Amino acid sequence: MNQRVIIIFLILTLALLVTGILLLYSCEKRKQAEIREEEKAETIQTEELITADEEAATSEVSVKLYFRNPGPAAGTVGLLRPEARQITTSPDKRVFVIKILEALLGGPRSGNFASIPPGVAVRQVFLVDNLAVIDFSREIHTRHPGGVLEELATIYSIVNTIVDNVPGVERVRILVEGEERSTLAGHLHLSRNLYHSPRYLVGWRGPGRIIQEENLQ
Amino acid sequence: MFPDRPEIVARHRRRGAGAYRYSLFLLLLWLSASLLMGQRYPWIVVMDPGHGGDDYGIRAGQGSFEKDINLLVARDFQHILSADPALDVLLTRENDRELSLRERAIQANNLSADLFISVHCAFSNRRVDRGFIVYFFQPEESQLSSFHELRSTGSHQDVRLVPWDLAQLPAAPASRDLATRLQNALNRMHGKYSGSPVGEQLELLSKVACPAVLIECCFLTNSEDERQIMDPFYRRRFAEAVRDSIMDFLTTHQYSASGRQP
Incomplete structure (x- = not known):
């Protein structure tokens, strides 16, 4: 009895740990995607500005x-x-x-x-x-x-x-x-x-x- | 006793009439002498040879410097003009020394000059340019308005204070007239039209409190002009033309910066 309870507890703990890791991983992945998108947007904006500046300069x-x-x-x-x-x-x-x-x-x-x-x-x-x-x-x-x-x-x-x-x-x-x-x-x-x-x-x-x-x- | 005697009273009356007639004669004599002398007294003319010392001015083609030619011409002006007893001619510098524009104006104003002439030479990139240019101070609108504003304020009406930078303004119309007379006389001397006087914002003239002009006597960039200005005979004719127009100006305007009345 005691042994079964311990196994179930261990399985549950493992499941929670895996879920937590998965959640953390997905969050991190989303964050990184957002950062990448922001960076991409900034790059596009800068490129646009540079192009406008170059046009003005030329x-x-x-x-x-x-x-x-x-x-x-x-x-x-x-x-x-x-x-x-x-x-x-x-x-x-x-x-x-x-x-x-x-x-x-x-x-x-x-x-x-x-x-x-x-x-x-x-x-x-x-x-x-x-x-x-x-x-x-x-x-x-x-x-x-x-x-x-x-x-x-x-x-x-x-x-x-x-x-x-x-x-x-x-x-x-x-x-x-x-x-x-x-x-x-x-x-x-x-x-x-x-x-x-x-x-x-x-x-x-x-x-x-x-x-x-x-x-x- | 004798005052009652009619013949003595008559003699006294005759003596009184004689003294009156004598005083009248003296007055007429003085007036006619003044008229014959052209109401003269020494007018103070300040001649200013431009540049000097380390300030060489223009470097002429033949190797001479403007500062030396200016002094040479100004000395000739002084020599010719001083021959007229009505003119007392002084130079701002008598040798090769540097003077600031401010110091030159101070000299003229401290002497209560009646007339100020700054002597210079011209430079032109066009080597064919020749002749002379007479400049006078042309005030800007802003200077005129600040001057009139100053004159209209009560505190300055009585003492007639004029700021240093606006010292020329009261004499500006007379300066223009002097410049025109000089230009005309020099045009006649050269026997051809050589331009009109030019009004500019000249720093030196703006600070001089009497009719003032700046004459560029020749173009040092023209070899013929340079040769001519080194000729004493030409400089004498130039100085005589300047003297005649100065006398013409002074007697016409009866101008006196010092307040002396002829």
């Missing part, structure tokens, strides 16, 4: 870069001439500004003169509301050839290029080695917010135009 937009006009000019009239260029876009506006500036620093391709001295690098770009703060390396000051006209060409090629091509940017502040300078080459007031100015562009016919076309020859 898509190009046409931008207008302003360089020093090599043609007839009188005073500050007709100082800058635009040059179209294809630039890869970026969802990050800051990166886009850097790409445009790098194209500008790279120099002209269609007969214009460079407006920024060689060897200049962009150190940082900050975007605050509608203001773009651009920090250049010291060469923009030390290698500048001088003179009011070239100083104007340097400053307004940067300002007009950025404001014309980056949506939402209306003002530009230029820093040199992280600091404000009163002038770039000893003439023009630099430590202020600079706005887009069409009056230095070729073909400007606005009210600020004081030199007539016939006098340009």
